[in-house]
Amino acid sequence: MPVSEATPTAPTASTTGGAPLAILQQVFGYPAFRGQQQDIIQHVSAGGDALVLMPTGGGKSLCYQVPAIVRHRREQGVAIVVSPLIALMHDQVGALEEAGVHAAFLNSTLTLDDTQKIEREMMSGRLVLLYAAPERITTPRMLAQLDSLHERGLLSLFAIDEAHCVSQWGHDFREDYLGLNVLHERWPDVPRIALTATADDLTRADIITRLQLQTARVFISSFDRPNIRYSIVEKDEARKQLLRFLRDEHEGDAGIVYCQSRKKVEETAAWLNDEGLTALPYHAGLDADVRKRHQDRFLREDGIVMVATIAFGMGIDKPDVRFVAHLDLPKNIESYYQETGRAGRDGAPADAWMAYGLADVVNQRRMIDESPAEEEFKRGQRSKLDALLALAEAHDCRRVRLLAYFGEESSPCGNCDNCLNPPATWDATEASRKALSCIYRFHQNRGQRFGAGHLIDVLRGKVTDKVTQYGHEQLSTFGIGADLSETQWRGVLRQLIALGHLRTEGEYNTLELTPSAREVLKGEVALLLRVPSEAPKRGRTGRxxxxxxxxxxxxxxxxxxxxxxxxxxxxxxxxxxxxxxxxxxxxxxxxxxxxxxxxxxxxxxxxxxxxxxxxxxxxxxxxxxxxxxxxxxx
The missing domain is CATH 1.10.150.80 (HRDC domain)
Structure with a gap:
């Protein structure tokens, strides 16, 4: 049976202990549930297992918080929430206590006295929710405590947040999550709800298998975030492009800028500060106290730009992040969707902006090829990268392609860069044949191999020391692409690599023909490329x-x-x-x-x-x- 059809009938809900809608209104102050929240909450409150896929900002937390309160009021004890991040635990517990719900967390920031006090609250059944990391849940001490709670009927619910972390196919696999199958094996009668904002079909199936959720009801909400505007530009002095985007569109706004390396994070943050913005670096190589201080400032102050690797962001609840920018290409669409989804959690307009170029494609391909993983896994990663590259090179609606990846049909959104400013395109079929022919002639000439820069120089007829050193001004392909700019040629090569007709090899990223290049050379494959252009400047109102x-x-x-x-x-x-x-x-x-x-x-x-x-x-x-x-x- 397909994953999306695994929807057994929900158990009958008890009428005692407070109705979910009354709790939503009295505790959280919201008049009504949104989307599938009510069905999910009723199902879990009544003791059913669930896998919930809901976009960031869609109200996932309420899907386990309300059932936890319902079941606690029925004297069914404490709900255990598996969460991977200390900052998320702190903020969610703070928010629950503000709302009058007794909650706590167990993590490494606590003193021994504080830990023991919280454990006593947990063991008494007075706590409604307890947040803990997966590695703590599976310790012998914690397992024994949960056994005791279960024996006394005081273990009400397990909520596994960021459930994609359990899947090797997911974009943020964490080995600690693998031990969570103990929850079903040890306490099969305690309901479990696994939640994530991002999972394709393969990842969903893996979550179900690894967490033993085969009989769980699966709830899949729309992945659409209509308030987010998706824009992708071709790199052309990316720093200047980023600064123009921030100054034109997001002066004074809070946002996140993602970079691939720690060095680039620190250099970009320093540069933005020199340009008059308030920017902070965040990556796993920084001291833990520095990371905490920077994250606290981002959460508590207005107008902070966090420049970060992917080490930052999971579980960040800040609702008024107005933009997420990428200066490097992510690994796949799941990563891109998860990271951009941190913008606009409050439902107000927000931007997902990305600049990418040929080097991004080359680097991501190389990281996959040089990975020690098994070939099956590498094939899966290449397929995921191909889908992201197709999104980046698309001429049509970004949102339609993004949602299609997750199996959701949609119509053009009218709010992405391609919808607002339809790109001009040009037929790059002949240019592609010229590029591949030139590479073929390099190979014929004593098996020589060169990178993109030298190839473009030869195609454009540029006489350099390297060109004359190898006698490439004598090649029949020398100068046959003089009518195209360097930017256009990089677009052609990027597309050829993205489509698998070229690959890069070795330390110097030399270009190699693949078997499918023959089809392009014979004119059997057409390439239609977008003409690079910046998105139109969007005016700001209400300032x-x-x-x-x-x-x-x-x-x-x-x-x-x-x-x-x-x-x-x-x-x-x-x-x-x-x-x-x-x-x-x-x-x-x-x-x-x-x-x-x-x-x-x-x-x-x-x-x-x-x-x-x-x-x-x-x-x-x-x-x-x-x-x-x-x-x-x-």
Missing amino acids: VAKAGGGREKPAPIALDDDGQRRYAALKAWRAEVAREHNLPAYVVFHDATLAEMARDQPGSLDELGGISGVGAKKLEAYGREILRVLGEAG
Whole structure:
């Protein structure tokens, strides 16, 4: 049976202990569930297993938090949440405690006394949710504690977040996740929910096998993030392209810039700071305290640009990340989707911008080919890279291609770079034949092999020391491509490598013909390439000038002048509360909740309780202060 059809009937839910919708409204302050949330929550609350695929920002956390509260109120004990990141545990626990839900985490940041205190809370059954890393869950001490809870009927639920980490086919495989099959083997009657934002068919099947979720119900939400605009440009002085993108589109915004190497991360962050932006580096080679300090600043301050390797980002809940930029090509579409998905979690417009070039294609191919992995795995990785390259070279809607990769049909979005500014194309078939012919003549000449730069010089008829050293000005192919620019030739070679008609070899990335190159040389394969162009500049609206030349972020909804004043006052009050509680501001209230308060100007606690995002605990804790701030702001 296909994975997507593994949907057994949900168990019958108990009517005791609080209805999920009532908990959503009373605890979290939201009026209604979104999408498949209600079906998932009812299924898991009633004791069913589930695999949930839901995009970042789609509300995955509620899919296990609400069932945990439901089952705790039925005196079924504590829910164990497997989470790979310390920062994510801290922020989610902080947010739950703010909402009046007793939660805690166990990780290496705690003292022995704190650890023992939390373990006592867990063993008493008073905790609703406990977050822990996979390597801690599978320790003999933790397994014995969970056995004890289970014997007393106080083990309510297992939630496995970032479940793609268990799959060798996933983009972020973590060996520690492999031990989580013990959850089903040891406690088969405890419901499990595995969640991820990114998994193709192969990865889904692997998750089900490794976590023994064969009888679980599978919920697949739409992968579409309509608020994200996807743009991919051909590298042409990539730093300048990035700076133009940041200054034209995202001045003063928080965002992430991904680079492949640690060195490039540090150099790019330093350069952005020299250009007047506030940028911080983040990679696994930095001291742990430095990483934590930089991540805390990104989460708590406005306008920080985090320049990072892929070591940064998983589980980052910051809702107002306005852009994610890539200065290097990711490994596959899953990585690209996961990383770009960190933008616009609040539903407001955001950008996914990437610059890539021939060197990116060469480097990714080489990393796969030189990997010690088995050939079957390498073939899978090449196939995934090919899909990403097809997305990058596409002339049509980016979103249609992206969603198609995950098996979802869609129509042109009207919001990606190709839809907004359809690229011109040119027939590169003849140019491709010229390039392959030139490489063939290199090989004929005593088996010589050269890289892209030298090949382009020969094709364009450029006399260099290297050209004359090897006598390549005498080749029949010398100068036959003088009508094309270097940028056009790099596009041709990039496409030939992407399509598998060329490959690179060795330390110097020399170009080699593959068997399929014969089809191109014979004119049996047509190549249509896009003409490089920058996306049109997008205007910004709703900005309010600040003293000193900075910019204030606009409210998420339209507000008049009085509303903007109330919104600014509420944000200042929220910042004070967040500092007192050592939490990111969005954990106290999201911008959208403050904007709704500023617009509706509630005059009583009852009216304030009707604002989305204001649960009972927050109403009790902050209600009178909020009414005071609104009253003083007029």
